[in-house]
Structures are given as C-alpha cells and as structure tokens.
Amino acid sequence: MQSKLATLLFATLTAGSCVLAGASPASATTHYGKSKRISSEIGWQNAGVYVEPGDMVRIHYVSGRWTVDYREFPYVSSAGYPRHIDRRIYQPCKILSRHPHGSMIARINNDHYRVGGSALIEARQAGFLQLRINDADGCLRDNDGSVRVKISVTDY
Numbered sequence: 001m002q003s004k005l006a007t008l009l010f011a012t013l014t015a016g017s018c019v020l021a022g023a024s025p026a027s028a029t030t031h032y033g034k035s036k037r038i039s040s041e042i043g044w045q046n047a048g049v050y051v052e053p054g055d056m057v058r059i060h061y062v063s064g065r066w067t068v069d070y071r072e073f074p075y076v077s078s079a080g081y082p083r084h085i086d087r088r089i090y091q092p093c094k095i096l097s098r099h100p101h102g103s104m105i106a107r108i109n110n111d112h113y114r115v116g117g118s119a120l121i122e123a124r125q126a127g128f129l130q131l132r133i134n135d136a137d138g139c140l141r142d143n144d145g146s147v148r149v150k151i152s153v154t155d156y
Contacts, residue, residue, distance in 0.1 A: 034047075034048065035149070036148070037064070038131045038147055044107065044130040044132050046130055049128065053126060056122055056153070056154045057122075057152075058120050058151070058153075059118065059121070059131070060149060060151075061117045062147075062148045062149055063147070064077075066078075066133060066143065068081075068102050068142070068143055073085060078104035079116045080102035080103030094136065095136055096114055100134065103133075104131060109126075
C-alpha cells in the first residue's frame, strides 16, 4: 500500500512539475494587449503595435461586420466570405488572391499574412503591424462596416 501511495505521489508531483514548467516559460514576455477597430473603407491601418523579429503576434476577431459591397453582398465577420459568394466578387480586387474577399489581412513591412477570424503570426522583420480588409484600394468605395480585434504581442 505504501509503495502504491509513494508511486502515485511521485507521478502526481512529476506530472504537475511538467505542466507548470511548460505552462509559463520564464523567457516569454507579453508586451501589450490592445483592442483596435479596423474600417473596411480605409486601406492599410496602423494597429499601433511595433514588433521585432521573432515576436509572436496574436490577432483575434472580437466583434463587428463589414462588406466589400453594401449594395450586392452581405456583411461578414473578419473571416470573410464563403467560397460560393467569394467566387461572385471581382477577383482582381483581392490583395491576397488565395484568401477570401472580406477576410482580415495583416502586414509588417513587406510581409503579408491572412488573419481571418484569428491568427498567430511570427514577425520575420521589425516594423509596425498594419491591418485591413482583403479588398484593394481601388475597390474600397462601396465597402461598409468595421470589425474590432484584440492584439497581443509576446517575445521569446
């Protein structure tokens, strides 16, 4: 009985220490967490976040709806349009052609990323985070709405 109890206690302590060690790395520091509204009617918008190479940027959709054409297409979240609607939208208006119209996208200098509803991005270079709808500048005049996202940056 004592042997089984000792084994159980040892296993519990060992498992607990592994979870604790992996749950909160001592070298990770969260710089900031902020909320930002992104308009569908404006091109690249500065998110007010500066990152360094290797920083992990988490962007998460919180609320809001937008559309790439208020006369023709429904309002959607930052995930963008489903494929059956996306195919009906003028394709040359996309900035990132492999991702749906209406999805949120990001850039840090010349590096572009799809955010959609949520993304974890490792910054490859230093610069300001910018966000926008996946709809080119010349196609913004018929857009409407905005979304709110939460942004946090962690360095390792």
